[in-house]
Amino acid sequence: MSDAYSDLVETLRRELPEDSIVLSDSVLRENSRDFGQISGEPVMPLAVVFPTEVGHVQAVMRVATANRIPVISRGAGTGVSGGVHVQGDAVILNLSKMDKIIEIRPHDEVAIVEPGVINHHLNTAVAQFGLMYAPDPASYKMSTIGGNIATNAGGLRCAKYGVTRESVLSLDVVLADGRLIRVGKNTFKGVAGYDLAALFTGSEGTLGVVVRAFVRLRYLPVDERDLSMVFPSLEAAVEGVQQIAKSRIQPAILELIDYSTICVLDQQYSTDYASLGGAMLLVRLDGYGAEREEAAVRDAFMSSDVQLSKSGDAAATRLIEMRRTSRGDTKDDAYRTGEDVAIPKSRMVEYVHRLQDLAREENVNMRMISHAGDGNLHPTFFVDPTEGEQLLARLHRAVEGSVKEALALGGTITGEHGVGLIKKDWLAWEQSDEVLQLQHQIKALLDPLNILNPGKAI
Amino acid sequence: MSDAYSDLVETLRRELPEDSIVLSDSVLRENSRDFGQISGEPVMPLAVVFPTEVGHVQAVMRVATANRIPVISRGAGTGVSGGVHVQGDAVILNLSKMDKIIEIRPHDEVAIVEPGVINHHLNTAVAQFGLMYAPDPASYKMSTIGGNIATNAGGLRCAKYGVTRESVLSLDVVLADGRLIRVGKNTFKGVAGYDLAALFTGSEGTLGVVVRAFVRLRYLPVDERDLSMVFPSLEAAVEGVQQIAKSRIQPAILELIDYSTICVLDQQYSTDYASLGGAMLLVRLDGYGAEREEAAVRDAFMSSDVQLSKSGDAAATRLIEMRRTSRGDTKDDAYRTGEDVAIPKSRMVEYVHRLQDLAREENVNMRMISHAGDGNLHPTFFVDPTEGEQLLARLHRAVEGSVKEALALGGTITGEHGVGLIKKDWLAWEQSDEVLQLQHQIKALLDPLNILNPGKAI
Ligand SMILES: Cc1cc2nc3c(=O)[nH]c(=O)nc-3n(C[C@H](O)[C@H](O)[C@H](O)COP(=O)(O)OP(=O)(O)OC[C@H]3O[C@@H](n4cnc5c(N)ncnc54)[C@H](O)[C@@H]3O)c2cc1C
Ligand SMILES: Cc1cc2nc3c(=O)[nH]c(=O)nc-3n(C[C@H](O)[C@H](O)[C@H](O)COP(=O)(O)OP(=O)(O)OC[C@H]3O[C@@H](n4cnc5c(N)ncnc54)[C@H](O)[C@@H]3O)c2cc1C
Numbered sequence: 001m002s003d004a005y006s007d008l009v010e011t012l013r014r015e016l017p018e019d020s021i022v023l024s025d026s027v028l029r030e031n032s033r034d035f036g037q038i039s040g041e042p043v044m045p046l047a048v049v050f051p052t053e054v055g056h057v058q059a060v061m062r063v064a065t066a067n068r069i070p071v072i073s074r075g076a077g078t079g080v081s082g083g084v085h086v087q088g089d090a091v092i093l094n095l096s097k098m099d100k101i102i103e104i105r106p107h108d109e110v111a112i113v114e115p116g117v118i119n120h121h122l123n124t125a126v127a128q129f130g131l132m133y134a135p136d137p138a139s140y141k142m143s144t145i146g147g148n149i150a151t152n153a154g155g156l157r158c159a160k161y162g163v164t165r166e167s168v169l170s171l172d173v174v175l176a177d178g179r180l181i182r183v184g185k186n187t188f189k190g191v192a193g194y195d196l197a198a199l200f201t202g203s204e205g206t207l208g209v210v211v212r213a214f215v216r217l218r219y220l221p222v223d224e225r226d227l228s229m230v231f232p233s234l235e236a237a238v239e240g241v242q243q244i245a246k247s248r249i250q251p252a253i254l255e256l257i258d259y260s261t262i263c264v265l266d267q268q269y270s271t272d273y274a275s276l277g278g279a280m281l282l283v284r285l286d287g288y289g290a291e292r293e294e295a296a297v298r299d300a301f302m303s304s305d306v307q308l309s310k311s312g313d314a315a316a317t318r319l320i321e322m323r324r325t326s327r328g329d330t331k332d333d334a335y336r337t338g339e340d341v342a343i344p345k346s347r348m349v350e351y352v353h354r355l356q357d358l359a360r361e362e363n364v365n366m367r368m369i370s371h372a373g374d375g376n377l378h379p380t381f382f383v384d385p386t387e388g389e390q391l392l393a394r395l396h397r398a399v400e401g402s403v404k405e406a407l408a409l410g411g412t413i414t415g416e417h418g419v420g421l422i423k424k425d426w427l428a429w430e431q432s433d434e435v436l437q438l439q440h441q442i443k444a445l446l447d448p449l450n451i452l453n454p455g456k457a458i
Numbered sequence: 459m460s461d462a463y464s465d466l467v468e469t470l471r472r473e474l475p476e477d478s479i480v481l482s483d484s485v486l487r488e489n490s491r492d493f494g495q496i497s498g499e500p501v502m503p504l505a506v507v508f509p510t511e512v513g514h515v516q517a518v519m520r521v522a523t524a525n526r527i528p529v530i531s532r533g534a535g536t537g538v539s540g541g542v543h544v545q546g547d548a549v550i551l552n553l554s555k556m557d558k559i560i561e562i563r564p565h566d567e568v569a570i571v572e573p574g575v576i577n578h579h580l581n582t583a584v585a586q587f588g589l590m591y592a593p594d595p596a597s598y599k600m601s602t603i604g605g606n607i608a609t610n611a612g613g614l615r616c617a618k619y620g621v622t623r624e625s626v627l628s629l630d631v632v633l634a635d636g637r638l639i640r641v642g643k644n645t646f647k648g649v650a651g652y653d654l655a656a657l658f659t660g661s662e663g664t665l666g667v668v669v670r671a672f673v674r675l676r677y678l679p680v681d682e683r684d685l686s687m688v689f690p691s692l693e694a695a696v697e698g699v700q701q702i703a704k705s706r707i708q709p710a711i712l713e714l715i716d717y718s719t720i721c722v723l724d725q726q727y728s729t730d731y732a733s734l735g736g737a738m739l740l741v742r743l744d745g746y747g748a749e750r751e752e753a754a755v756r757d758a759f760m761s762s763d764v765q766l767s768k769s770g771d772a773a774a775t776r777l778i779e780m781r782r783t784s785r786g787d788t789k790d791d792a793y794r795t796g797e798d799v800a801i802p803k804s805r806m807v808e809y810v811h812r813l814q815d816l817a818r819e820e821n822v823n824m825r826m827i828s829h830a831g832d833g834n835l836h837p838t839f840f841v842d843p844t845e846g847e848q849l850l851a852r853l854h855r856a857v858e859g860s861v862k863e864a865l866a867l868g869g870t871i872t873g874e875h876g877v878g879l880i881k882k883d884w885l886a887w888e889q890s891d892e893v894l895q896l897q898h899q900i901k902a903l904l905d906p907l908n909i910l911n912p913g914k915a916i
Contacts, residue, residue, distance in 0.1 A: 186870075193916050199652060245677075296746065
């Protein structure tokens with residue numbers, strides 16, 4: 001490889017500005033992986049390229065096609081499924097320097113952005129117009145719009161405002177061979193031809209490189225009411241989710257936190273919620289209906305043993321903001337795995353019981369947070385590295401068991417994080433051979449040499 | 459063809475129940491077209507098949523593949539783009555008898571339906587659980603869920619609740635060769651693999667036959683407030699749309715009706731709105747925020763010369779319900795064409811002026827209704843068959859001009875009706891060669907013999 005390798009770098013240097021190609025150890029290392037679990041030593045990429053314009057991306061893809069070298073698009077690397085993990089020879093196309101907000105059109109309620117714009121930056125920029133970019137993965141202060149689109153990211157307020165797909169109008173995409181196409185439409189509605197914008201959304205860098213996005217904005221709510229609700233048990237909290245649904249309230253945010261996670265938060269923030277009960281719901285009601293919805297929630301739980309925060313309680317808001325910027329965990333490692341199943345809403349109590357059984361059987365620890373309004377659960381399994389026999393085998397069985405149980409209840413292996421590398425073996429548990437094959441055929445159509453993030457997502 | 463034809467019918471008879479194959483003239487005629495314009499005499503299909511179960515659909519597709527005979531899936535035939543128009547030898551697969559609501563799961567807020575279920579029937583069935591199926595094309599009392607999915611139908615309350623795509627969770631699809639696959643997921647969120655459910659949604663029967671849909675339901679609003687607003691001019695009404703947006707109100711329904719359409723409604727319903735002003739907005743505010751939103755609307759228009767209906771005015775509700783079940787027109791014919799562009803919201807006044815200019819230049823009549831909350835406009839151009847020279851050429855130029863002007867403003871040729879047959883030549887005005895080609899490649903992948911509604915949609 002080493003001759004071919006210096007050829008490749010030589011060619012890239014001819015096509016791109018000097019400083020856009022970085023080969024330093026530290027940058028290679030930083031760009032070798034995401035927040036997802038990794039087994040063994042990370043593999044270093046051949047080079048990291050930092051394009052600053054669309055033409056650079058096209059040049060990289062042309063060179064990659066000519067040399068049959070895999071290219072891994074990378075936003076901020078906050079993915080948790082190993083979507084940007086390097087596996088063999090590969091160039092990292094790091095889009096973080098294409099970070100311009102090209103235009104905000106407040107009266108059209110849209111924005112046009114480069115892929116490397118940080119979610120939070122876009123939200124800050126549009127807030128002055130009374131607008132927001134709704135999808136808000138808990139990584140929103142770090143992750144990029146391009147990465148959010150490539151994973152079809154969810155987030156907290158997606159319960160009410162929809163996932164990333166619902167905010168993507170059109171995309172400029174560089175194809176494997178370097179051609180630039182525009183898919184989708186620049187209007188709120190549009191049904192001309194097939195929904196290619198949805199096909200690229202969530203395709204995890206395997207079909208093309210998103211170089212520009214035309215996104216829909218929503219109205220910043222005129223009112224927000226935050227509530228924390230402490231329940232005696234996890235079961236009671238899950239019932240609470242159903243109770244809110246029965247009142248026909250669609251919260252902007254509806255998060256469930258289990259006892260073990262409450263303890264983590266208490267430690268991090270010197271609070272003492274753990275002494276109050278066994279599980280919490282964090283609820284944000286927004287818009288013109290927020291006040292009436294708050295009253296309806298209070299009504300619904302009046303005669304129950306729920307401890308509801310007072311109206312306007314700053315602590316509830318602080319808790320929600322805490323949750324909005326954390327998964328309850330940092331990087332997964334060999335001893336800790338965070339999952340991301342989604343299941344039908346009515347099966348949550350049942351599912352949590354199965355998780356508890358699994359953890360007990362395998363003698364591992366489990367805690368859980370959940371975007372409960374959408375039935376999207378994030379159980380985390382972990383073991384103490386110093387404790388017991390066959391640690392990793394037990395952890396592995398618990399994790400796989402949790403995914404199988406979700407599927408048995410009609411769920412999916414990934415609600416919002418994407419398949420990446422880590423969930424690839426599980427895809428066949430969920431989808432039929434025909435459907436798997438069809439996806440490989442679509443991939444082959446768009447990327448016949450299999451150089452766009454090969455081995456990921458499908 | 460006649461030998462091959464009797465062979466085909468013979469084979470179908472062997473595979474399907476006797477009464478599912480209909481060859482009578484009247485049924486062939488009824489099934490030869492939709493509500494869209496047709497030039498010349500309609501072409502009769504070879505046969506109309508009424509499957510009552512998935513196996514029948516698979517059998518038809520196997521026979522069609524073996525005989526290389528095109529199959530046109532048909533719901534209720536309320537399409538307005540000629541999506542089901544017969545052009546040559548073809549079998550109509552009429553799904554209207556697969557009309558069972560298979561299951562409603564109120565606690566999961568989902569329903570499972572056969573494709574022939576009428577939109578309105580599903581809504582009636584789920585209402586008893588306090589739920590609704592949100593997408594409501596103005597044809598909702600006639601059109602089928604399968605047809606709605608195949609066209610990614612919009613509707614009135616899509617401004618707030620999203621188009622059909624946003625309510626489709628998973629689909630069972632019979633492929634060209636008769637294989638049955640399931641795409642999508644049965645949960646609210648899910649990102650496993652590519653978004654194939656979105657690919658089939660809006661594909662107008664060209665990629666597969668939808669035989670079962672797993673759809674998301676929404677909460678029936680606890681409150682609804684209907685307003686009619688009469689403005690002195692169309693321009694003022696469009697400004698009114700912006701004014702409502704500025705108040706950060708997201709109405710469930712926000713329809714604009716021009717003077718000419720008001721006159722039609724006045725005639726149909728013996729009312730006299732035309733004497734009050736030049737254009738109307740019909741507004742439905744719903745949910746917990748409805749009351750406060752109504753107050754905000756009244757505030758925003760307090761010092762203007764808008765005539766706002768009184769709170770709880772039954773006439774406003776009647777107007778909205780009138781609009782919810784009509785396009786303002788019936789079947790298009792040679793002398794009348796209804797269009798369906800969508801444009802950026804801020805360009806509406808500009809666009810309407812261009813439409814008026816066009817109508818004047820070509821000396822044709824124009825009227826317009828609009829799902830104004832989404833920037834989706836339905837201008838209708840029409841001429842009196844007895845009036846003037848070169849009628850059809852003038853009409854044609856006005857229609858094509860209106861579409862080109864929409865594209866020039868950053869719009870799309872079809873907001874919700876689909877490309878079908880009628881808008882096919884225009885697709886190349888909107889999309890690049892690469893994008894057109896990519897869609898044909900996807901089509902060829904799924905339907906290599908080109909027997910699924912050939913010549914439509916792309
Ligand atoms: C603390 C924390 C909280 C999180 N919370 C959530 C959450 O609530 N919801 C959620 O959905 N996720 C969450 N995540 C996961 C992650 O943040 C999201 O998947 C995010 O969308 C990734 O964005 P990124 O810019 O970091 O992309 P990366 O991790 O760099 O890449 C993710 C995938 O997208 C591809 N990609 C990136 N940019 C492009 C591009 N321009 N064109 C084509 N492909 C591209 C990559 O190849 C890779 O497959 C969380 C992660 C962390 C660490
Ligand atoms: C009065 C009136 C008002 C209307 N208002 C609206 C509106 O507000 N919004 C809007 O979007 N549309 C509207 N339309 C257009 C039309 O009603 C919609 O496109 C509707 O979704 C068509 O449903 P259908 O069952 O009649 O389908 P059809 O007209 O029978 O078929 C439409 C397309 O879908 C395909 N198809 C049908 N069933 C299936 C299936 N099971 N599998 C695969 N392909 C299939 C057909 O091949 C065809 O391409 C209106 C039409 C009328 C007449």
